[in-house]
Amino acid sequence: MAPSLEPFFKQVDDSSENFIDRLRKAVAIPSISAQDENRPDVVRMAQFLTDELTALGAEVEQRPLGKQPGKEHLELPPVVVARYGNDPNKRTILVYGHYDVQPALKEDGWATEPFELTIDDKDRMYGRGSTDDKGPVLGWLNVIEAHKKAGVDFPVNLLCCFEGMEEYGSEGLDDFIQAESKKYFKDADAVCISDNYWLGTEKPCLTYGLRGCNYYSISISGPAQDLHSGVFGGSAHEPMTDLVNVLSKLVDAQGNILIPGIAELVAPVTEEEKSLYPDISYTMDNLHESLGAETGIHATKERTLMARWRFPSLSIHGVEGAYSAPGAKTVIPAKVIGKFSIRTVPNMESADVNKLVFDYIKAEFAKLNSKNTLDVWLQHDGKWWVASPKHGNFSAASKAVKQVFGVDPDMTREGGSIPVTLTFEQATGKNVLLLPMGSSTDAAHSVNEKLDRRNYIEGTKLLGAYLHYVAEEPTL
Amino acid sequence: MAPSLEPFFKQVDDSSENFIDRLRKAVAIPSISAQDENRPDVVRMAQFLTDELTALGAEVEQRPLGKQPGKEHLELPPVVVARYGNDPNKRTILVYGHYDVQPALKEDGWATEPFELTIDDKDRMYGRGSTDDKGPVLGWLNVIEAHKKAGVDFPVNLLCCFEGMEEYGSEGLDDFIQAESKKYFKDADAVCISDNYWLGTEKPCLTYGLRGCNYYSISISGPAQDLHSGVFGGSAHEPMTDLVNVLSKLVDAQGNILIPGIAELVAPVTEEEKSLYPDISYTMDNLHESLGAETGIHATKERTLMARWRFPSLSIHGVEGAYSAPGAKTVIPAKVIGKFSIRTVPNMESADVNKLVFDYIKAEFAKLNSKNTLDVWLQHDGKWWVASPKHGNFSAASKAVKQVFGVDPDMTREGGSIPVTLTFEQATGKNVLLLPMGSSTDAAHSVNEKLDRRNYIEGTKLLGAYLHYVAEEPTL
Structure with missing residues (x-):
């Protein structure tokens, strides 16, 4: 283990109740971007992040995006951008997340109040936005806090880009990223997005492709x-x-x-690519479980994952x-x-x-x-997006997974799209890594959305460890 | 012309403003059966008919049909049944119509207020229910009034069956007809329904089949x-x-x-059947006009009508x-x-x-x-329904058309269903005639529904003349 990780990890454990409390406060703000009447809550959530980041010592700005197209009576929520650290001798890592959430009503079938973080006896933390994407966003804040409290030098300069319209088409964001790529984001050496999910529930993954x-x-x-x-x-x-x-x-x-x-x-399947599939922690039972039926087309997990991903x-x-x-x-x-x-x-x-x-x-x-x-x-x-899973950005994340979870991550792709991934890659010209915190059972967009305490706390360690390893990668 | 028809026809002409006023009063009652909030209007329309028929000397009853299935807080509107004349030496003709209407809102695209009868300079009488089916129902009342005023002996005993739920599936009516077939309707020698339309705008038709x-x-x-x-x-x-x-x-x-x-x-097309088609007043232009496009499948009117009817x-x-x-x-x-x-x-x-x-x-x-x-x-x-167009009931109507309009009617079928037709045939065992009053351009169920003054006034003569001829038919 890198010597500075041990005190950081210990501090994350010691601060875990604080971190859960931070998530509780965030979940309590119904920042639903799709519903006009919740726009003030979305803005309130932007202010919450701004205050928290400022208190941690980051330089924070709320960037306006103008009127909402087609709903000109509404101001788009701001992009919260932040810089933590400004050391020219350190690498600069740009992280993205979103602070808005999907709609949720108790009567849709939630077992608990959707905007009250409720933790059950299996340490599952239920609440709208817990996993998508408030948990991962707060993960970055937790990483800063734990470093400060543990007195561990922060390994990189961190740039944050947190938007408030992701669940409603990321209105205005592409233009903003393009415009800031040579300004606010110009120092970025690599990009990390934590807004997707593990393939299963036990094994972390790094995601290198999207359809x-x-x-x-x-x-x-x-x-x-x-x-x-x-x-x-x-x-x-x-x-x-x-x-x-x-x-x-x-x-x-x-x-x-x-x-x-x-x-x-x-593109034809290469032998190298083919070799990635057999080790991936996934079974046909996983497919049947997520379908709720045995109506899969293919007989093997390899063929199923290829049908989904490539x-x-x-x-x-x-x-x-x-x-x-x-x-x-x-x-x-x-x-x-x-x-x-x-x-x-x-x-x-x-x-x-x-x-x-x-x-x-x-x-x-x-x-x-x-x-x-x-x-x-x-x-x-x-457009589809594929990065090289051999890139230093991925190697760093891979080492972090091994350090925190004791296993090599699955190298996965996703069948769906996360358009901002390609936007960041094209605008910055840098490698983009998808580093998920939540698991496949988190029910993002559905009723009873949750984030497991383990995924949140160990995930915070993972984000921090990634920053240490990416700081040390020979090349990016 | 039968001697008694001349004074009847003259009286219809003389009373035409009265008859239009009767239609105006009926159209003013928004008897929309599909909308719960209009149920009192439907009941008010039943009372209007009851009062008018009573004033004309008919014996009238309002028969309850019980609660509306699935909407048990609503009482179904009554069936208005009436008997005019009780002479055992005369034939008894059972006529059916409905006094409820489709929904209508000015903002749906009506050029006039839908529940105010509005007559334009071409004598088109616009209003919801004008042609479907208040005009035809009132036609029977007009026939009674004109006979009384002209002092012409009424040629038959008339039984009326006017329902108030036709536009909402005729809830309860089938059971009622079955139950009354050997009671209130037991004397019926034939049935006449005026609730469909001419094939075009100029030539009346008699309808002998439904898909x-x-x-x-x-x-x-x-x-x-x-x-x-x-x-x-x-x-x-x-x-x-x-x-x-x-x-x-x-x-x-x-x-x-x-x-x-x-x-x-x-069933194979017979030569006799085939011979009915060429003379029918219909053209491919009529089809294209009603489609609003030249997307008909067939090249000829005969093939088109057969595709629609048989x-x-x-x-x-x-x-x-x-x-x-x-x-x-x-x-x-x-x-x-x-x-x-x-x-x-x-x-x-x-x-x-x-x-x-x-x-x-x-x-x-x-x-x-x-x-x-x-x-x-x-x-x-x-089920489909087909009657013989050679039956006395049809011959009588055919003579009436010739008398009033100077042409032989087209013998038509319809592509759609009018389920009550088959119910009456099966319950009474008597021939059922469909004798339309309105024309193909009346826009029943649509915005700007109308009934031409000519169709209403000459149509009233037609219904009366039919009763005279059906009274004289050698066999029914």
Whole structure:
């Protein structure tokens, strides 16, 4: 163990009740970014962080982001940026987190008050935002506090970027990061984001890849208004019939994308990559548990994880404009919009994917000989991201995991997207590490969100140890 | 012209302002059966009819139907039954109509106040319920009044059955008709319903057939809860993928039902039947006008009308449980329910259709090799109805059309269902005639519902003339 870690770790243990109390205060602020009426709470949460960081000796600023697009009566919550330490002989590490949370109501099915941190007899700390992402954000504050109290020199200069709109599309953040990349963030030598989860419950992981997402709409329209199926059924082309037909040509029941050319865009699996999978702590039972059903497509964990992480997938999300209520309505909808998305992976470029998608859908629709009108467009896209798990930023985190948890971390990717990851990488030109604190059972975005006491306290040690090791890495 | 019709017709013309005033009073009562808060208005409308019929000398009763199923705090509006005349030497004709209306709000797009009868310079009388079905119901009252004022002997005994829940599923009516078929309605020699529309705007029609409707749900379920498509896309069977696949196997873009065996259940087109179509006053332009688009499937009016009236059709109405809002949500729905219905025609028996549908869907789903779970069931069915257009009841109406409008009526069917038709036929064992008053442009159920003055006044003559001719028919 690096000599300075021991007193730091001891101090974290000694301060753990303090740290839990800090989390309790944060959870008590319902900083729900999606609900207009909670905007003052989001701002209050920004002030809480500002006060805590200031008390710890950081230089803190609240940066305004202007009016909320589409809701101009609302001011976006500020980005809280902070600098702790300004030693030109130390590396500078930029950390990101978010202080806003998902909505939560007791009546949604919470066993406890969502905005009161409640600890059960298994040391599970329930509360909205506990794991997503107040626990990890406060982890960085705890690291500063423990160093100060233990009298351990802080190993790096720390830059913080804590936003308050992550759960509502990170409005305004991309532009802010771009603008500050050569200003407030210019010294950053590496970036660390703690806002995702372990693959399971026991073994920490480092995350080096994310899939992208291209989200499409297909609209098919015919008559000028909805029709009665008794009167017009059989005599007019029905948009819903055509849509169902086109959607059925996109993906088969085994998850294979049927759009020609997509598979050819996917980077081949290398032997080195393949070798990472067998050791990953994951089982088919883990999949079945998280599905709540045995409806997995693949037989092995390796194939399942690859399907999730490094192959594209296509999901059909729903239909707008058709009859979606319970009951029986004999309508022929005049215009229906099918929604689907493709999770993208290296080396799928969005423009190439779009062309294949548009050409194929138009060709399949043409085969129907329908007099209805089809349109297909991209709603939004977000690029995939893959970092090298061999980079010094990851090596440092790996050593920290080994130090705190006694195991080598799983090197994982995620099937979903965390768009800010790519933004930081592109804006700063530095390596970005995803270093999760919470576990797979934390129920972020769901009822009964929690963070285990172990994940919070040992996670605080992990964040601190990472800063020590990343300070010492030969190259970054 | 039968000698007694001339003074009756003259009286209708002379009383036309009175009759329009009667319609104005009726339209002013917002008897919306679907909205709880309007239930007192529905009851007020029943009382209005009761008072008017009583003043005309009819024996009137309001028959209670009990509590509304599922809304036990609400009393169903009464059926208003009336008898006018009790001469054993005359035939007895049972007429049906409904005094409730669809909801209507000015802000839905009405050019005028929906519950104020407003007559424009083309004598179009706008107002909710004007054509559906207050105009036709009042037509029968007008017929009585004109006979009394003109001193013309009423040609038949008239039995009225006016309900107040037609726009909300005719709750309670079927049982009532069954129960009264051998009591209040026992003398009926024939039944006449005026609650549908001309095929166009110029030429009256008599309607001798209706399609039935079998409404189905297909549910496909997999995971225990909705999944994130980033996390699970590619590794789990998706219910929406399976559903779209199964739905795409039901009907092709040209409206052909793909379920084996359905076509074999359909009665062949006879030469006699075929001969009815060419003379029907309908054009492809009429179809395009009502569609608001040129998206008709068939090239000729004959094929179009047959597709609507005498062949089955299959429409996909929508999906419950999938993402149906605007925007982009990356959800894998855990359980989706597809809704579709088949319009049925002679000789499709519901049980036979169900078996073909269930077997086929299960077989198609099995081909997918999905681990998800499929269920398919019938939500409800209603049988098709076809009467002989050669029956005396129709001959009488045909002569009345010729007398009033100077043309032979089109003999039409309808693609939709009017379930009470079959109920009356089965309960009374008598012929049922559909004798519409309004035209195809009346916009029943839509904004700016109207009844043309001509259709109301000449329609009143038509109903009266029909009673005279049906009184004289050699056989019924």
